[in-house]
Amino acid sequence: MIKAGIIGSTGYAGQELVRLLLQHREAEIVWYGSKSYVGKQYSEVFSNMFELVDQKCMEDDMDALADAVDVIFTATPQGLCASIVNDEVLGKTKIIDLSADFRIKDVSVYEAWYGIRHAGPQYIQEAVYGLCELNRESIKGARIIANPGCYPTCSILSIYPLAKAGLIDMGTLIIDAKSGTSGAGRSAKLGNLYCEVNENIKAYGVTTHRHTPEIEEQLSYAAGEPVCLNFTPHLVPMNRGILVTAYASLRRPVSYEEVKKLYDDCYGKEYFVRVLPQNVCPETRWVEGSNFVDVGFQIDERTNRVIMMGAMDNLVKGAAGQAVQNMNLLFGLPEKTGLELVPMFP
Amino acid sequence: MIKAGIIGSTGYAGQELVRLLLQHREAEIVWYGSKSYVGKQYSEVFSNMFELVDQKCMEDDMDALADAVDVIFTATPQGLCASIVNDEVLGKTKIIDLSADFRIKDVSVYEAWYGIRHAGPQYIQEAVYGLCELNRESIKGARIIANPGCYPTCSILSIYPLAKAGLIDMGTLIIDAKSGTSGAGRSAKLGNLYCEVNENIKAYGVTTHRHTPEIEEQLSYAAGEPVCLNFTPHLVPMNRGILVTAYASLRRPVSYEEVKKLYDDCYGKEYFVRVLPQNVCPETRWVEGSNFVDVGFQIDERTNRVIMMGAMDNLVKGAAGQAVQNMNLLFGLPEKTGLELVPMFP
């Protein structure tokens, strides 16, 4: 039985991790860390856990945690994990960091986009980018997993096969993404109030969203060339779900079958990536509550472009589910353990 | 491994049954019945099932099903199950009927409220009302389970302890209930369109809703006297969830502790009924996707009334989850098998 600790268990991603680990037969949570609710019953913070979780919230104390657990999940704001991780901790336990601290290899890029100094740059190189479908083998031996961002997970998996195959002109790539509101976190901000979000759609972080360099870096590995793209997120009045609509010019005319084969070759054996049939577009409702990413595409002969689409639950495959998938890989468990969740509809 | 067949698997309740049974380690679905989609891939009707269900929709043919399965779930409109069940079927298989056909013992009451003639009245007496917490032992040996209605499940469980204890004046009982829209079914009706339901709340079926006599009958067993009450359902702009707010005059002054003890005595050992702490009101968000019913109450000394409240997922404990719970009882499995679902929030 894997002993797990969560730093930041009282945010939406942290709570989703609790939901998944409670249903995971090989793991148990022994530490519910929190910044704001120390000493309070966890089930008072999240009443869905009433009679399911008996523990109280504890300090976000990584050193103490390292002695108590086999794996630490950090579901915290940027900068925290990098500032508290150290050699002693890494000697005792694994770290799966759900923040952005170890996702970007070039520390100057991280510091420019995030606007903070990186407090643990010495660990950046060894950290493995935990997109399981792409980095499965490296993940298994890592000490630090940089759990991918929600938008990057969905964007990269939607585009990867065509970037890898050199079929699209990476200079023309545009990603228009839409997310449910749980992605904005559980802090009490005016902009996240029900009446501000409901009956509204807006773009935000236009040209400046921090997930941009993460997507660029990973797609540049796939394409074998530097990638510079537009990424525009939008806030949608729903709880969960991310939809990515990506546009790129084709380098040459292609048939549906050829493109389909590229996706199938990449994902045919991947349980969590579902390549949809022809003319079926991904929708967030079909993956809600599950670790699936549904991907599809449409070729436009008129404009010589391909539209690549992906849908995913931002809290599962985009955060907690992928973190558990990484944990399974780290501890030699079947990758699907605890993650065979049928999407819940409606 | 229990072989299960579903008549009416392409409605919301039927599909939820599929979701639950796919995650149930002792059951497998061998028949996906449907009226409207015969011959179509089930996963084309519900794309969340893509790559999870490989079967096609089949006829709603109970006789053929009886040869193929150990248990038949009927998730169909009123009247169908009663019209197709017969001795031969019952000799071969168990029936869990999610419709109202066998819930009401007095056939004239059924016919008056439902406005149709009952086609199988000879099976009414033997059918067991499948509210597991109340009728556990009788369920185990039944051939036909009348799976309770969504509103009745939540209403009865919220009120039962005080009705049973004789603490409330049953003549003063008023139930004001609120339901998410999945309860209205998946048929393409104007009133169920997004723009008609969204940003709206309304009462419907005022004084005439068909769940009224079902609630009255069950509570009359608990109270040991005939019960005649007001039940008013409301349609709420959300997918899932039922909330019951019930009002009754107290027969004598009572303390919080006394009432709490009555609830605890009834439900202390029940996994699926959670009695909330003092001053905590049930909310549908805390039970979504799970088989839990959360109950609570508030005493009003000013008016000498008690307000009894319950929250539940109408598709799980109010339909498919309770059906699986009944199946577990019928087949001697631990009652929680396949139902230890942590509520999904947000």
Place this chain on the structure above:
Amino acid sequence: MIKAGIIGSTGYAGQELVRLLLQHREAEIVWYGSKSYVGKQYSEVFSNMFELVDQKCMEDDMDALADAVDVIFTATPQGLCASIVNDEVLGKTKIIDLSADFRIKDVSVYEAWYGIRHAGPQYIQEAVYGLCELNRESIKGARIIANPGCYPTCSILSIYPLAKAGLIDMGTLIIDAKSGTSGAGRSAKLGNLYCEVNENIKAYGVTTHRHTPEIEEQLSYAAGEPVCLNFTPHLVPMNRGILVTAYASLRRPVSYEEVKKLYDDCYGKEYFVRVLPQNVCPETRWVEGSNFVDVGFQIDERTNRVIMMGAMDNLVKGAAGQAVQNMNLLFGLPEKTGLELVPMFP
């Protein structure tokens, strides 16, 4: 042209008042008061007002306002208006207070339910309860209008005709109310976040909501006897709208026609109260954005009760619209001026 000032113009009710007054041909807003946004462009706080309002937010300074305007609207938390009103202000201007400060005639009841000491009890008696349909004549000559609460407006208008006629047993009266989320205000609280409210319904303030004594007082005037009732509000995932479902025992058997006539006699000449046809239930969507209250009822012969229902936009008839209606009365304008708004659907 009436010069109007608003104290608390940056809450949801205050902003709705701005929307209505901008479309009112006999009024102009000369003071946009705010506690949190002093010095900021009003249209930066509410971008719907971009290019429509050019002013900046100013202090909530009632004394300065009194010199500048003909009428002051206070759309502020309880206690503020009572603490800043004074004889000099009342000598210069009219006050329409959207808070509860002057709604309840018995100061001890106010202090008990609101938990604060009343800072201006000497003005309570002269203040007129601004439910225009009931107190039209007294409103015209008042200096202070106590603009009714949202729940009370809808509850009282739904029940008034039968209370007045002595047709219902007031001791059996139960009000189950449902409100959209704008009623909770625009402060950044965890409980009002999108993901906390969406896909959820809950009761709150059970037995303790502050609108209870306000409803009781007004209905006691109608019934000519003290009234003690249960009022239970619920939070609904929608922006606007209040629905009231009220239950009472009939004092004697009545026909539909008799009850209908009572409603028609009360409201036949009232533009803003629409008595719905038989078997039509009020729905919040049909009044959204307008100053209408739709009322209806259903008699239940089985239980000898009548169910009285009302629907209203909480920000219009429940707050800003009624305030404008009061202003029209105060200044001798036709009561509908600026309020002939067709409900917006969907």
Place this chain on the structure above:
Amino acid sequence: MIKAGIIGSTGYAGQELVRLLLQHREAEIVWYGSKSYVGKQYSEVFSNMFELVDQKCMEDDMDALADAVDVIFTATPQGLCASIVNDEVLGKTKIIDLSADFRIKDVSVYEAWYGIRHAGPQYIQEAVYGLCELNRESIKGARIIANPGCYPTCSILSIYPLAKAGLIDMGTLIIDAKSGTSGAGRSAKLGNLYCEVNENIKAYGVTTHRHTPEIEEQLSYAAGEPVCLNFTPHLVPMNRGILVTAYASLRRPVSYEEVKKLYDDCYGKEYFVRVLPQNVCPETRWVEGSNFVDVGFQIDERTNRVIMMGAMDNLVKGAAGQAVQNMNLLFGLPEKTGLELVPMFP
């Protein structure tokens, strides 16, 4: 007083036209046409109109209407208007067609994208594309107005200034659009049910949506060159609103000020187009219920692209409001008459 008739008054756009015309002091509706509800009280179809509209639904009979009214609005599916318009009708009355029949000048393009034969091609050339801000003068003298589509209105107005100025490479133009659900109409289809739309976002009509050639044609006039672009609409769980996010490569480096001036030069005098301040993104909530289009842009130096954005209420500026604006122009009224609606928030 302009006498107006509506063919198709019982859809969402038709009903919105009723809402606007009821509040228009120079127009009255004398004919409520409907296909499905002939003989029924209009206020029974839309209860918001209770006590406001006393008429019954009448046949969609254009010839009879032509004798009775000064202007006919057709808010009907594609093909109908073209099949019933004729010289006699046009000799007696004006037509404002909210369908696509007369929007596209090249009949073969219309027939290819809409998949039907055009039944009145002889009127295509004289029909004026009713985007008031661009074609104001030609509208005034027209007999047939082709009221623009919802997506085209928002797309064209967002992009027009830069297309006109030759600042963007039209071959790189990509429009990613998002719409509320009222755009899908009021027909009872499975895909429009509450539980299918709620908590979901999806793209639809990818590469094939019929508004594509309409946008291309109008932008080609602006740019002075043929335009071929990608237009991808998405369905958002909200009632009203369209958001457009458009991407194009810049032909040369530009400053914020230069681009801002182009927008201001185009729209500085336009009441209904609001050019937002720097770094403010359009949001649909700020225009709901009004005839405004809010536009903004962001320059991305990294990718040498400009992101152009627009937000609008699809039922007002995207349908009924623009139709009234056209009516005002046709009849020599101030363009804003009946349209000075303050956006309703929340």
